[in-house]
Amino acid sequence: MRLDGVMGSYDALLVVSFGGPEGPDDVMPFLENVVRGRGVPRERLLEVEAHYQRFGGVSPINRQCRELIEAIRPHVDLPIYWGNRNWHPFLADTLRQMAADGVRRAAAFITSAYSSYSSCRQYLDDIARARAEVPGAPEVVRLRHYFDHPAFIAAFADHTAEAIGRLPAELRDRARLVFTAHSIPLSMAAGASPWRNGYEVQLRRVAGLVADRVGRTQWDLVWQSRSGPPHVPWLEPDVCDHLRALAKEGVAAVVLVPIGFVTDHMEVVYDLDVEAADVARELGIALTRAATAGTHPRFAEMVADLLAEPEPVNCPDLCCPAPARPGRP
Structure with a gap:
């Protein structure tokens, strides 16, 4: 569905989040996805796994993303999709569904408000990587940083x-x-x-x-x-x-x-x-x-405000570079 104005240039809204496990068996595979290529010791993963298992192996983040999407829905006259960086629903799977549904251009609302490699650039890189995996993947335009909205x-x-x-x-x-x-x-x-x-x-x-x-x-x-x-x-x-x-x-x-x-x-x-x-x-x-922004009514309405703004300028290629790690310049 297309709308008038800036929002009308998008076929869909894509909510992009970090992802989290939803059961005890998910925890270690999820953590391995998060730290892949970073050389994190197994002992540290086991320590963090214990934090999740204390809560039944369930992170609250996926539930809150579902709730946020439902809170956004009355304010946005677009189909809403959801993809995660590190756990189901993975971004590539979501983009594959979007392509099958005929979506050609989507606005991405990232559940991270600030500038840094891990809070911004890494999301953009993962979106680009997922698009490269999906033939006919839609164009994805990230909505602006909203920390001071x-x-x-x-x-x-x-x-x-x-x-x-x-x-x-x-x-x-x-x-x-x-x-x-x-x-x-x-x-x-x-x-x-x-x-x-x-x-x-x-x-x-x-x-x-x-x-x-x-x-x-x-x-x-x-x-x-x-x-x-x-x-x-x-x-x-x-x-x-x-x-x-x-x-x-x-x-x-x-x-x-x-x-x-x-x-x-x-x-x-x-x-x-x-x-x-x-x-x-x-x-x-x-x-x-204090609670996080979560599904606060003003926060949900904010997404529609961002969609109505002029399309954001792409970040420079050198913005928020990845930190140097052993074996990588």
Whole structure:
């Protein structure tokens, strides 16, 4: 179905996500897909597998993608398809179905809002790789980064206010907002993007905008879910280390706001809801965690806004390059 204006240049909307296991037997094959070619030790995979198995081998991300698609549907008069980078439904399979359905040009909404190799370029590379596997694959146009879109900010502001409200009344005004995002290597964070150090700059902008919306002037941006070798520098401080530092300052309550994640990943439900919560409990800090943007009504409506905007300019070829790895220049 074609529509008038910019949205009318697309035959379909393709929601592109990271993917996640949906049962105990899926976990290790999924993790092997995620780390293929990166030389991650088997011991580390087994450690992460245990995190998933604690939740029955199911990541919340696929369920939330299905819910997000249903929330988007009333606002977008286009057929909606869904493809993942690392688990079913795989991008190539989805593009194959789209080609069979006669789709020729699709807009891609990527469930990652920021600029970096892992949060942007890797998605584009995987889309290109999947298209190369499918004869007659549709053209895929990525919708723009939306980290500072008012609807994205509003979703996190509403969820942050709700999380503050779950604290004991006497602690709410004194609670420290601690924004979190997935840590990445410093070499990746400083990669050639439209902004130098674009990933961190964008996250700090979002944190400031959300804090303003909930009337807070004091906040921190910290990092979580580091997975690289110890000798490689990554963005710091880690969220658990930061909680320990706040305890020494006498901070009694913290609200974690995972602005680096559009939907819940295992990194949110394990690294924050289990590990960080355990540390806060040991320290005597009252802790709540804001929801991700998820299916917030404003966030779902935002997708239609993006479709109606002028078609985005393609990223430069050198934007957000892959980090150097052993054996690769």
